[in-house]
Amino acid sequence: MDILRFITAGSVDDGKSTLIGRLLYDSKSIMIDQLEAIEKQTKNKEEGEIDLALLTDGLRAEREQGITIDVAYKYFATPKRKFIIADAPGHIQYTRNMVTGASNANLIIILVDARGGVVEQTRRHSIIASLLGLRHVVVAVNKMDLVNNSQDVFNNIVIDYANLAKSLGLEDVTYIPISALKGHNIVDKSDEIGWYEGPSLLEVLENVQVQQDIDLEHARFPVQYVIRPQTEDLHDYRGYAGKLVSGIYKKGDAVTVLPSGITSTISAIETGGKQVEEAFAPQSIVLHLADDIDISRGDVIVKSTDLPQVEQELEVLLCWMDSKPLTAGKKYLLQLNTTVVKSVVKEIEYKIDVNTLEQLAAPEQAALNDIVKVVIKTAKPLVFDQYKKLRGNGGAILIDETSHVTVGACMIQ
Amino acid sequence: MYELDYLDQLESEAIHIFREVAGQFERPALLFSGGKDSITLVHLALKAFRPGKFPFPLVHIDTGHNFPEALEYRDRLAAQIDEKLIVRNVGDTIKAKGLTEPKGKFASRNALQTFTLLDTIEEFEFDACIGGARRDEEKARAKERIFSVRDEFGQWDPKRQRPELWNTYNGRISKGENVRVFPISNWTELDIWNYIRREKIELPSIYFAHEREVLEHEGQLVAISDFITLEPGDSVVTKTVRYRTVGDMTCTAAVESDASDIDGIIKEIIATKTSERGETRIDDRVSEAAMEDRKKNGYF
Missing domain, CATH: 3.40.50.300 (P-loop containing nucleotide triphosphate hydrolases)
Known part of the structure; x- marks a missing residue:
């Protein structure tokens, strides 16, 4: 079932x-x-x-x-x-x-x-x-x-x-x-x-x-939380907790931590407290790496054989969801899975007529329920895939920095 | 085959939500009532955070009208998993704030719980409270987000909810606001029971068939306790019953049943023609919008 x-x-x-x-x-x-x-x-x-x-x-x-x-x-x-x-x-x-x-x-x-x-x-x-x-x-x-x-x-x-x-x-x-x-x-x-x-x-x-x-080909694992009991008998335990967005991870797989690019090998995988040989999307797991590296929430652990994009300038199809309109140049927080970065909507390129899919001339502002094509620049490199290729790592939200409300849905192109 | 069973999918989603709370908030809490849904939450939290400790305490808002079996279970569980338990009493709030005790045959402190909950949130500066509400329970709950932002009065405004997209949860709030988080939003009553069976989760004894003195009132069976007022002409009988939900003794009704184990309960739930809340909750019968109104006032 x-x-x-x-x-x-x-x-x-x-x-x-x-x-x-x-x-x-x-x-x-x-x-x-x-x-x-x-x-x-x-x-x-x-x-x-x-x-x-x-x-x-x-x-x-x-x-x-x-x-x-x-x-x-x-x-x-x-x-x-x-x-x-x-x-x-x-x-x-x-x-x-x-x-x-x-x-x-x-x-x-x-x-x-x-x-x-x-x-x-x-x-x-x-x-x-x-x-x-x-x-x-x-x-x-x-x-x-x-x-x-x-x-x-x-x-x-x-x-x-x-x-x-x-x-x-x-x-x-x-x-x-x-x-x-x-x-x-x-x-x-x-x-x-x-x-x-x-x-x-x-x-x-x-x-x-x-x-x-469910995409089992491109392996993406955003780290949600680091489990470190720091008790006497678990002194060296350091597990990266998260839910697999896509792909299959096996013990021994070579992995790359993004955006830093540091590489390591999977030394153990746990689900529900049990050690397993492999895990797949959409399981929630705890991952252990062979090397002691600095990893925290917002990092993405991927298999080294297939890397996502890591960029600061994004082409985005944006559905505007706030009653206050969007104006080019305004800053927002962008949240993609466990990553939150400051960002700015640099330019509204065009508006999509949702009844015809026609591209309309760029409006000065995007209003509630508008779907517009925009360019977003992020303050730090973002680890993402094209939404079309991998929904789970290409859909992000925009958050108003002062009201904290979710104001937009981004589909990265 | 790389396929997840539906219970594994629900479990994974709930664990993900738990870890989002841990990752996004400074001072979360898990609201624990001793009922099957919050017991399931604790089980999921163990899966989300062990071998580490929970990044939150268990918090029980005790109305003083609880089933003794549920309280005994609560204390035993907290000791067994070695996690912090905070209990705050509605009775204390009533005294401290000079609130009026509800009157009537089934004088329920259910509505007053909200006062104690809000006080407790303020006392510990909780920024997120995890609860076991499910969307299949009730119409208003069907519309609530998994991360549900409440204002400083704990109020839910259904028209101003944040859109919740993909598996991305926006837990950012202003000072004074807090978020109610519902990791088992997408579970139904039957899912919970099937999961309890699969995971062999222990429950308080009142969930299983036992003999009890009950008052028959408008088709519902209410346990005889110090908290309800008996009147002449009341029909008190001894029946074999179990509880389908566990709330206060004043507002939770029992169902007649011989189901002494989980298999028996699941069989009965599949065959039942009445919803969980309709059958066992006296407080939801007040009006069509009872839950909507209570939520707007800060209730869970």
Whole structure:
């Protein structure tokens, strides 16, 4: 049994919350008391059937206004997999929430209303999915019952979306005709859409292969914490604790500590207090080196056979997440895994139109939810990989030095 | 095959979060209640930091209404792992601050806990408090970050949460603020039990079926103790019960069960139709937004 993390994109009108409610309900992940609570609310609103969408609206403000204001996480499991859903709102002003939810996801479900087809919002969600490096896309064509379950309608949407996916480089795309409200093709195959021969949505989620998405080739180990008991019997114990971002480390491997460039050899590896011969991503481990060298939090231990980039000037695709706009020349802290460095946004090169992927003329400022291409200079050399090549060592955040708020998501190019 | 089982993935994520706390904060604390979730946290902390010591003490905010079995377990565990335990009593806060003791049949000090917690944070200048809250527990928790920044009054503002991207946690704060950290955010109740079974973690005896005198009240079974007020006409019976969650004796209900071991409990949880909090927490029934409101006021 493993874990699949996915994000659902779409607005309330597309039936996104209903879809999640349906997945939870039909997979029997909703308990009686939770159902009773939403039944009570549904009655208050004087609507007919149980409103499954209410299951995902967490906060009072959301329930009152009937909106979703933030990423909510939902959980369910089948005998095959544990699922973590990042439920992100689809409205344009919430790009930042979608970027947040997508940053940890393996897969995205893009909801398309069968009546409207591929629209601006579909393009926007797909563009963000491709920028964030999501490898697996499920296009759920919803409300099929409202177009008489028409195969032609579905096929036309598939053709439209396939063009979009091709232009964005999205390779693994699955299309499913569904009705979230009626429960068609969500957990079980529906007889109503008899011409569709593919799997149900849950079957796709259970079987999509995500193991190979973990990069086992480029070994990256950011040091989080140094364990030094300094007791009498453990006087010389010095273990570097951290979680493997990628790759496989074996006892005896030649390693390089960056940014210093000092080399050594792995003398021991521990996981959960036990000595092991090898470890792999995403395990949390303690690493021991043969030589006594000065290593602290923020250093990255890599295998000497494959080095990441170590540079001070970065080309970055930046999603701006703060209400205060970004101006070129402003200083921020940049955090990449365990490294925090002072940095300055030297230049805004262009803005990306998230509906068309077009490059627009460089704005003077970047506003909340803008995605811009920038050049960032760091005060010290940064150890990184291109986001496209290695998500776990190419995604960084920008932090405002005075408010300490996370203001931007960087995908290093 | 280089593949991690789901429990190993969850474990690795939690250990990573623990070490981020150790790396980013000056004076963290682990809030320990004696319940299964905080016991799991301690187990994960052992994996994160041994053979070194924890870079934080265990802190228990004791309402004075705890199950004796949980307190006994707490003291034994702290001694066994040889880590520092700090206990602060809600009763003392009530006296010192002249707070009003809650009244009523199940007079719960649960809400007053927040006062003691905030005082304790101030006393020791804790900048991060690690807790065992899970997002599957409750709707408001489903929206909270793993690193959740609280203002100097301990308040959670759901609309001003920092975006949390990749596995990067921003723990930078201003003076007076603190961060609540939830390493098992992504675990469900069943994940916890499966992990406890796999790791053979010992639990307080009240988690397993035992005979107990209980009051039947609106479908819930509340243990008879000095902390609840019995009235004429109350139906007190002896039943074989276990606890699915362990909080205060005044606001935690037992469930009828014969499950005397972890396998039995897991079977029951898979078959159950009621959520953990719905079945056993009297305090969440107050209103639809009970948890949201308490969190905004500094609660865990």
